[in-house]
Amino acid sequence: MVLIKMTGITKDYRMGEAVVHALRGIDLEVEGGEFLAIVGPSGSGKSTLMNLIGCLDRPTSGEYYLDGRKVSDLSDDELARIRNKSIGFVFQTFNLLPRTNCLHNVELPLLYANIGRKERERKALEILQEVGLGDRIHHNPNELSGGERQRVAIARALVNDPSIVLADEPTGNLDSKTGSEIMSIFSELNREGKTIVLVTHERYIADYAKRIIFLKDGKIVSEDAGILR
């Protein structure tokens, strides 16, 4: 089953007078259950592509179907709903709410899905236990290590049971040992059937994926199978 289908996607940014062509015609298909890595040097357009896949932005031209639904021309509120229901984000900088404990951080997507308080707590607790933080639920992010914070962020990405988990340099702020712990969580999730799209500029992180696409100057230049798995 095709989960992501992009055809002829371009994205231009206006920088004063000049126009920056961030993406110059992307054709991409991702099957359900894939583990895809998007690799490229900075400025290659991989973050822009990530934002488009994550419905944070709309393409300048081209069509994007997510789960069979055309999302390239939806309204802001409809995109918000899709981000809420179908996409889980994991960021390089974790992006947890400060002064808010783990449980409430993980509950956040459920809050915007209008799920009742009891049900929110139950789900958040369940996911936090799965990522091994069952005993840390009342800690604030500043009381946790980097690896623990990223695991909270992964729990938050998973709590709405999304079709895709989007991870943008998830190990960028972690040491290599913690980084590989986080990457094995992604591998494990993929083994359980989650579709994962990873953006990185480091080849050894990309190698956790089953399929790697290389981006350069806004175009896909080559495709490769991961070597580690």
Add this chain to the structure above:
Amino acid sequence: MDAIEGVRVALDAIRAHKMRSFLTMLGIIVGVAAVIAMLALGEGARRQVEQSIKSLGTNLLYVRPGSVRRGAVRLGAGTVRNLTLEDAEAIRAECPSVADLAPYIGAGAQVKYGNRNWSTYIVGATPEYEAVNSLRIEMGSFFDLTAVRTKARIAVIGKTVVENLFGDEDPVGRIIRINRVAFTVVGVVAERGGTHWFDPDDMVIIPISTAMFRLFGRDRLSGINVKVWSEDRMKQAMVEVEDVLRRRHRLDESKENDFTIRSQMDIMSVYGETARTMTFLLAGIAGVSLIVGGIGIMNIMLVSVAERTREIGTRIAVGARRIDILSQFVVESVVIGLAGGVIGVAVGIVGAQLLNSLAGWNTAVSAQGIALAFGFAAGVGTFFGIYPARKASRLDPISALGYE
């Protein structure tokens, strides 16, 4: 996200920044407290005026001679008649709604006792003056008809005059001089309580005949106080008195009254109007501080939005709609406004009490005053919260997340 969750999120944010939230509220607290205290001060003054006017007697009409018109309608000097004792007798005889009346003649004069002197108001009156004006005699007695007939040089004095001329001495039986004429004090009127504008205790009452022929040398009245049988006959009495006076003054239909009749209600509403104007002025000035407090809220909310850009981006990424972000920040500023309002109401009530007990000013906190100030605080919180909230809701999620 429903309303309860919205309030909870707002409360969490306010709790997370306790000091900052309190300082923001302080503007609203001061504003609301000032509005409430000022309104209480005005209301207290109004009630005091009302009470002291009532203390002058109930069901009273005040008949005063009119001034000579020098406008378009020219009346010959001889055709305008001031009020006379005969007018007063005619009203007594011909107006069925009138229970009693007291004609009087008054003027300012210097009163001396020993080496002290005091400038006060001299009232020449008949014995009815005591009952009509509901005077209570504290010491001695009021004069009777014999005193009027014999033009006796006796006086009944008010409390303010006692204080200024006699101090702690007993005034009854003492000799005072009014414009060099000696009078024996026979009574003291009990205190009626004045206001800042008008002191009914600052007067000396003497027989009307003595005033006319020994002191002022004129026989035109300064006015007639008319007591009506009951409150519901006030309008009727006004018409009756007007008819009698117009007939006696030979005023045909084309001519205006050369006298005025006012009821206590009229006077009260004049003073009430003055007090209201003062109240609104004071409350208006206090209201300005509420606006300033609102600008404080806006200022802090703008800082808060800038500081929490990444949080806003994160919320958008996990599915918050623009309206969710907008309402989150509006609710936050409304909660600050309301909380400031509640504390401000409490501080205002305490402040009004303190003004009462420490400064001795009359204050009366009214429910409307509280509602007005509180409603204004909530309104200010909403109004000044909207702009920062809109700014937050329009953030571009990608730049808010800190990309590129």
